[in-house]
Amino acid sequence: MKAKFVGTILRRARGGGRISLLALGLCFWFGNSARAAEPPLVRIAHGAFNEKVEALWTGVEQGFFRKHGVSVEVINIRSGPQTMAALASGDIHMAYTIPGSVLSAAAGGMDIAFFTGVVNRGDGDFVVAPAIRRGEDLKGKRVGVQSIGGGVWSMTMLALEYLGLEPTRDKILMMVVGDQAVLTQAMTTGNIDAAYVGYTFSTLLKEKGFRVLLDLGKAPIPYQGLSLATQRSYLKQNPQIVDSVVRAVVESIAFIQNPSHKEATIKSLMKNLRLKNVQEAESGYQALQWLYSLDIKPNLKGIQNMHRLLAMTNPKMKGVRSEDVIDEGPVQRVEKTAFYQDLVARAKR
Structure with missing residues (x-):
């Protein structure tokens, strides 16, 4: 509608300078208006190459991120240190990562925190x-x-x-x-x-x-798996964006765990993991049915267990507390919404 109107203005503007200036001004306004309507871009990096990334892939492919007001770009960065460097430089906004990377970054001086726990148990x-x-x-x-x-x-x-x-x-x-x-x-x-x-x-x-x-999914080992983390400054400056990402991830999890969406999830796993057939994706799909949960608070005991391991080889870890790399604010806000409560109620039916 806007494009058609702008085209009409330009066609009618050929006759005089004043009208042309008006037309150009209107075009400029409409162009800015269209750009302003674009949702904010959020780059999320992960280093994993397995089924546990599916919550992000589904969020993009099914349009859940855009539904909740953000445009997400999922980027693969192979190592934790590279991911943390990209986060520190602002090249990415969030990391889908594990405690080792976050604790190491915190020990190096980065003010970083997990704000969701997507995979809150060991697996594989x-x-x-x-x-x-x-x-x-x-x-x-x-x-x-x-x-x-x-x-x-x-x-x-x-x-x-x-x-x-x-x-x-x-x-x-x-x-x-x-x-x-x-x-x-x-x-x-x-x-x-x-x-x-x-x-x-x-x-x-x-x-x-x-x-x-x-x-490891059956062994009684406390563990915090892949979860979303970012710098605390980003959490403070962009609470709406952060909450939108949390909402979309939760909806992605609910989608993946709905049996009626199995075919779509299998296809996504095959595409993103470059698998040859449905049978190869089946085990990953089944794992996601118990790996994922709508309870997405970060797992403190799991982070503490990882912290203990890292402290054996990195003396700087002694200057960091596991509690210091957790911010439950976004999850707590989303859990209070009717949207979240409805998802949980439907999942129990």
Whole structure:
């Protein structure tokens, strides 16, 4: 409607200078008005390459972010330190990340906080070569990770600890290999002997004869998984934008856990994880049914457990409190809304 009206003004403006100036002024006003109507852009970075990112992918693909008033761009940045550097520089606005990255950034002086807990429990499998049957068989072996201090490393360290192993003492070589797709490939080629991977990639390895030594989703290990974090200055200056992101993520979770939307979620997993068929995506889809929850408060006990691990290798961690990297304000505001309460009520039916 606006474009048609502007075109009419320009056609009628050919006859005189005054009218032309008026026409140009009106065009300028309409152009600015259209731009003003665009929702604010929010860049969210993640370093994961597994089914747990689906809440963000669904939010974009199903239009939930735009519905709640923000335009979200989901960006993959492979390592936690790079993600934190991008957050500090303003290249991204939020990070979908894990406690290791946030605590390390806080120890380095960044005023950062988790404002949601999207994955509030451990998950995924610690997969080993077929010849490995017990934890002690891993002594002297090669274990692949994505980066030191990242999410895969965190889960790997917790798995080794649960199995009674310690990398230095037991001469376990921790090898930085790549994301979970690369780790899966490294397992199949024999370049590493063990790796933590999500359920989607674990299924692919099990089909090739590899063994699951530990399912971290079943082990009683407190853990805070992938969650949204940003600088506190951003939280203070943009409460409406932050709340909009929280609303959209919650609606994405409700969508994913609704059986009637299974086909759409499977297609999204296949596209974003570059899977070949429905069967490969099925295990990831099933995992999301219990991994995700509409209770999205950050998990303090999980963050404290990760904090304990990191403090073993980083003395600066002693100057940070786990409580200092949590801001429950956005979740508390959203939980009071009729929108959120309606989602929870419908999920219980």
